[in-house]
Amino acid sequence: MMQYGLLVMGAPYSSPAPHSALRFAHAVLARGHQIAGVFFYHDGVHNASLLMAPPQDELNLREAWIELNQQHAVQLDVCIAAALRRGLMSESEAHRHGKQAFNIAPPFELTGLGQLLELQQRADRLITFA
Amino acid sequence: MMQYGLLVMGAPYSSPAPHSALRFAHAVLARGHQIAGVFFYHDGVHNASLLMAPPQDELNLREAWIELNQQHAVQLDVCIAAALRRGLMSESEAHRHGKQAFNIAPPFELTGLGQLLELQQRADRLITFA
Amino acid sequence: MILHILTKAPDSNAATQMQQAVGDRDAVMLIEAAVIAALDPSWTAWQQCHARIFLLSEDLIARGLASIAEVNGLPTLEMNGFVALTEQYEKAVTWY
Amino acid sequence: MILHILTKAPDSNAATQMQQAVGDRDAVMLIEAAVIAALDPSWTAWQQCHARIFLLSEDLIARGLASIAEVNGLPTLEMNGFVALTEQYEKAVTWY
Amino acid sequence: MPTPDALLVIIRHAPHSSNWLREGLDAALVAGAFGQPVHLLFMGQGVMALLKEQGSGGPGQKATLPTIDMLEMYDIDKLWVSEGALQSLQISADSLVENATLIADQQIPGLFQQHAKILNF
Amino acid sequence: MPTPDALLVIIRHAPHSSNWLREGLDAALVAGAFGQPVHLLFMGQGVMALLKEQGSGGPGQKATLPTIDMLEMYDIDKLWVSEGALQSLQISADSLVENATLIADQQIPGLFQQHAKILNF
Numbered sequence: 089m090m091q092y093g094l095l096v097m098g099a100p101y102s103s104p105a106p107h108s109a110l111r112f113a114h115a116v117l118a119r120g121h122q123i124a125g126v127f128f129y130h131d132g133v134h135n136a137s138l139l140m141a142p143p144q145d146e147l148n149l150r151e152a153w154i155e156l157n158q159q160h161a162v163q164l165d166v167c168i169a170a171a172l173r174r175g176l177m178s179e180s181e182a183h184r185h186g187k188q189a190f191n192i193a194p195p196f197e198l199t200g201l202g203q204l205l206e207l208q209q210r211a212d213r214l215i216t217f218a
Numbered sequence: 219m220m221q222y223g224l225l226v227m228g229a230p231y232s233s234p235a236p237h238s239a240l241r242f243a244h245a246v247l248a249r250g251h252q253i254a255g256v257f258f259y260h261d262g263v264h265n266a267s268l269l270m271a272p273p274q275d276e277l278n279l280r281e282a283w284i285e286l287n288q289q290h291a292v293q294l295d296v297c298i299a300a301a302l303r304r305g306l307m308s309e310s311e312a313h314r315h316g317k318q319a320f321n322i323a324p325p326f327e328l329t330g331l332g333q334l335l336e337l338q339q340r341a342d343r344l345i346t347f348a
Numbered sequence: 349m350i351l352h353i354l355t356k357a358p359d360s361n362a363a364t365q366m367q368q369a370v371g372d373r374d375a376v377m378l379i380e381a382a383v384i385a386a387l388d389p390s391w392t393a394w395q396q397c398h399a400r401i402f403l404l405s406e407d408l409i410a411r412g413l414a415s416i417a418e419v420n421g422l423p424t425l426e427m428n429g430f431v432a433l434t435e436q437y438e439k440a441v442t443w444y
Numbered sequence: 445m446i447l448h449i450l451t452k453a454p455d456s457n458a459a460t461q462m463q464q465a466v467g468d469r470d471a472v473m474l475i476e477a478a479v480i481a482a483l484d485p486s487w488t489a490w491q492q493c494h495a496r497i498f499l500l501s502e503d504l505i506a507r508g509l510a511s512i513a514e515v516n517g518l519p520t521l522e523m524n525g526f527v528a529l530t531e532q533y534e535k536a537v538t539w540y
Numbered sequence: 541m542p543t544p545d546a547l548l549v550i551i552r553h554a555p556h557s558s559n560w561l562r563e564g565l566d567a568a569l570v571a572g573a574f575g576q577p578v579h580l581l582f583m584g585q586g587v588m589a590l591l592k593e594q595g596s597g598g599p600g601q602k603a604t605l606p607t608i609d610m611l612e613m614y615d616i617d618k619l620w621v622s623e624g625a626l627q628s629l630q631i632s633a634d635s636l637v638e639n640a641t642l643i644a645d646q647q648i649p650g651l652f653q654q655h656a657k658i659l660n661f
Numbered sequence: 662m663p664t665p666d667a668l669l670v671i672i673r674h675a676p677h678s679s680n681w682l683r684e685g686l687d688a689a690l691v692a693g694a695f696g697q698p699v700h701l702l703f704m705g706q707g708v709m710a711l712l713k714e715q716g717s718g719g720p721g722q723k724a725t726l727p728t729i730d731m732l733e734m735y736d737i738d739k740l741w742v743s744e745g746a747l748q749s750l751q752i753s754a755d756s757l758v759e760n761a762t763l764i765a766d767q768q769i770p771g772l773f774q775q776h777a778k779i780l781n782f
Contacts, residue, residue, distance in 0.1 A: 090435065095780075097444075101303045102261055102559050104380045105355070105444075107601060111406070115427040119435075130684050131232055137305030141315045146303075146602055170684060173231045173276070175267030175306075175321060185271045189319035191305065201691040205668075208778055213434050216442035216781065218355065220531065225659075227540075232680050234476045235451070235540075237722060241502070245523040249531075260563050276723055300563060331570040335547075338657055343530050346538035346660065348451065350773055357554075357585065359457070365673055365704050368745065371770035381557040384585065387630045410556050410601070412591035412635075441671075441773065441781050446652055453675075453706065461552055461583050464624065467649035477678040480706065483751045506677050506722070508712035508756075537550075537652065537660050 090121045093211030095204065097130035097218035100149040101142065106135050109217035110152050117160055124211045125163040126153070127204045128196075130218070133171040136164070136196040157195040165207075168198040220251045223341030225334065227260035227348035230279040231272065236265050239347035240282050247290055254341045255293040256283070257334045258326075260348070263301040266294070266326040287325040295337075298328040350374045351437035354382040355444045358391045366443040367393055375400040375437055377430055383407045386417035394422070404430060446470045447533035450478040451540045454487045462539040463489055471496040471533055473526055479503045482513035490518070500526060546577035548655035551586035555604040561589055564661025565607050572614030579618040580611070581643070581651060587625045590636040608637060622648065667698035669776035672707035676725040682710055685782025686728050693735030700739040701732070702764070702772060708746045711757040729758060743769065 094113060098105025113123055128135050140150050156162045171177065171192065172185075178198050182190040192198060208214045224243060228235025243253055258265050270280050286292045301307065301322065302315075308328050312320040322328060338344045352370055354377070356362040363382070370376065376397045378385055383403050385391050393401060405424040408414040417424055425433070434440055448466055450473070452458040459478070466472065472493045474481055479499050481487050489497060501520040504510040513520055521529070530536055549568040553560035571578045582590060589604050596603035611619070617639060624645040626633060633642060643651065652658065670689040674681035692699045703711060710725050717724035732740070738760060745766040747754060754763060764772065773779065 092434075099261070099304070104556050104558075104601075108355075108379055108407075111427050112430065115431045119428065119431050121431075129688075130680065131229070134305060139307055139312070139317055139319065139321060140305040141302040141307060141311075141317075143303065143602075169687065170680075172271040173273065174229070175264060175270040177269055177271060181271075182269070187269055187271075189269065189321060191269060191319060191321060201688055202695060204688065205692050205695060205697065208668075208780075213438075213440060214778075215434060215440050216353070216444075218442055218444040222530075234677050234679075234722075238451075238475055238503075241523055242526065245527045249524065249527050251527075259567075260559065273723075299566065300559075331567055332574060334567065335571050335574060335576065338547075338659075343534075343536060344657075345530060345536050346449070346540075348538055348540040350779075361455070361673070361705050368704065368743070368766055369769050369773050371774055374770075381554060381585075384554070384588070384629070407556070409595045410603075411554065411588060412594035415593060416635075439773075439777070439779060441779050443781065446658075457552070457584050464583065464622070464645055465648050465652050467653055470649075477675060477706075480675070480709070480750070503677075505716045506724075507675065507709060508715035511714060512756075535652075535656070535658060537658050539660065 090212040091124040092116050093124050093207040093214040094126045095216040096128050096132040099131040099134040105217040106149050123162045125207045128166045129170050133166050133176050136166045136192050138191045164196045165199045165203045166196050220342040221254040222246050223254050223337040223344040224256045225346040226258050226262040229261040229264040235347040236279050253292045255337045258296045259300050263296050263306050266296045266322050268321045294326045295329045295333045296326050349437050351433050351440045352376045353442040354378050355380040357381045358385040362443040379404040379407050386413045389420045445533050447529050447536045448472045449538040450474050451476040453477045454481045458539040475500040475503050482509045485516045546579050547571050547657040548579050550581045550660045552584045554585040554588040560661050572616045578616045581620045583622045584625050590640050667700050668692050668778040669700050671702045671781045673705045675706040675709040681782050693737045699737045702741045704743045705746050708742050711761050
């Protein structure tokens with residue numbers, strides 16, 4: 089049994105990276121491993137958007153990540169610097185920036201890049217999807 | 219005097235396209251032309267995000283577009299299909315999709331692709347930034 | 349020993365850079381746009397990484413390239429086999 | 445008569461495709477990553493579009509390529525000149 | 541033969557690798573629905589959009605072929621395919637959908653000149 | 662010489678064309694700030710990040726050079742540059758910042774093997 093970390097750097101619907109990462113994650117779990125965490129960086133931060141509304145016949149990627157979190161306790165970390173400049177923020181960041189709305193909520197957590205390095209240290213394998 | 223239409227398909231901070239488009243727009247106006255409209259498509263829809271919070275020492279691209287709208291009455295249209303799947307919606311779309319928040323507001327308007335074709339017909343030149 | 353994961357077409361900068369970094373005992377997994385390599389059995393990476401380079405079959409199927417990969421006799425893996433490779437190789441580097 | 449606007453490097457698919465589409469009387473404007481072409485005076489597009497191909501000077505300056513463009517004797521335009529080109533050519537096509 | 545008021549939509553990106561292909565086809569379909577004559581040109585990896593054998597992507601990912609089939613319903617029946625692109629990708633013309641028409645690469649600049657409106661995806 | 666516990670950060674994207682370069686350098690800086698030994702390898706168009714003559718981008722766009730200068734403050738003093746990349750881009754070593762060290766392309770696979778942790782941008 090090994091611990092896997094995933095680094096996701098592509099946006100849903102613009103890049104196939106999130107789809108690949110999700111399918112990989114399920115295959116990892118099916119082989120009896122654990123997923124120590126997923127870190128969303130670069131355009132990958134868009135995976136966390138509460139306001140994502142894809143057509144009915146397409147997978148809602150945010151919901152697919154949440155399912156992974158709920159069923160397998162996989163931590164979902166979003167790089168705060170990458171998120172803020174791309175228009176993604178949590179309720180507390182919205183307060184800090186004087187915004188009326190927010191579009192990141194648990195189980196997605198805004199965090200620093202240190203979390204990625206910590207994940208890389210902690211996991212037996214870090215696999216990047218970009 | 220000519221009418222210019224701009225088609226912007228790159229996201230702020232991930233692509234240089236919005237910067238190029240803005241600088242081009244100001245040069246167009248400086249040469250005595252008019253800008254009939256800007257259409258945001260593909261990842262360009264992120265230009266409209268109310269929640270964009272770039273570092274202080276970087277240009278806030280949404281505000282730069284709004285300035286263009288206020289000073290030169292340039293229409294700012296955002297493709298609704300491209301926006302919804304990427305997590306961008308207006309207040310009325312948020313109601314329709316049962317969301318608590320929205321991140322597109324006037325002067326940016328959600329509209330269909332027909333508006334792009336109409337802009338292409340109406341303008342003497344359509345210049346794409348992507 | 350490294351598993352190199354390529355996500356871009358064989359004519360991309362990412363592919364060229366990957367080929368510069370692949371060591372003698374490394375393996376290569378071709379996913380997403382990289383499965384276009386199925387069309388070109390003369391791509392240099394097929395020789396370079398001989399016996400340790402694989403196409404992801406579900407990405408081939410999605411793109412309509414599964415039968416050409418078979419005709420060209422190229423090795424494929426399912427997602428499960430991809431994970432197995434990441435178990436065997438202690439590091440993974442993605443080229444995009 | 446078309447103005448082709450290239451935003452990607454000269455070794456990109458976008459550049460190759462643009463070169464396939466450029467007609468005898470068309471012009472080419474190189475912006476963003478395309479200004480990397482300043483480093484390579486032997487790039488085929490310089491000959492192909494001879495006298496009707498330009499680098500955007502502010503994008504050269506940003507990337508530290510302004511003096512090499514000058515050394516290589518390559519034609520540059522400011523943003524104002526780019527707009528002037530779009531006035532002269534009735535259509536514009538961007539390659540990205 | 542192209543009509544001068546037709547829109548030329550150029551498709552250069554492969555299915556599943558980005559959203560360029562789909563958003564390009566959407567633009568063509570909307571123009572068709574508005575009654576504008578539309579011609580399509582497939583260059584580079586865009587020719588892969590026409591491979592007959594395509595499946596859908598991973599679970600929940602949309603396939604491209606149904607959209608290609610919809611083009612005819614909007615009277616978009618001119619699908620030009622760059623011969624050079626097929627050759628360099630080593631794709632045989634047989635593996636493409638029925639209504640694709642090969643075009644020699646020397647004819648591509650002429651095609652661009654003949655259309656007053658162009659959108660490049 | 663690389664230490665086995667060092668992080669190798671690979672930079673392959675040019676300034677201003679995307680955010681890959683900046684977000685790659687940020688990862689290197691944060692690792693450095695956490696006291697992790699960090700080495701950088703510049704490949705392909707990534708070598709353009711080291712051009713001395715770079716200005717800032719358009720108004721409001723951040724320049725890359727100040728970030729390159731910051732690397733030393735975090736004890737990141739190993740900046741390897743692919744010799745092949747310089748040659749194929751026709752960039753002379755003189756036009757790069759001082760602390761860049763050329764590496765022959767045959768040595769690149771070895772560099773990858775010597776590092777336990779790698780991040781590729």
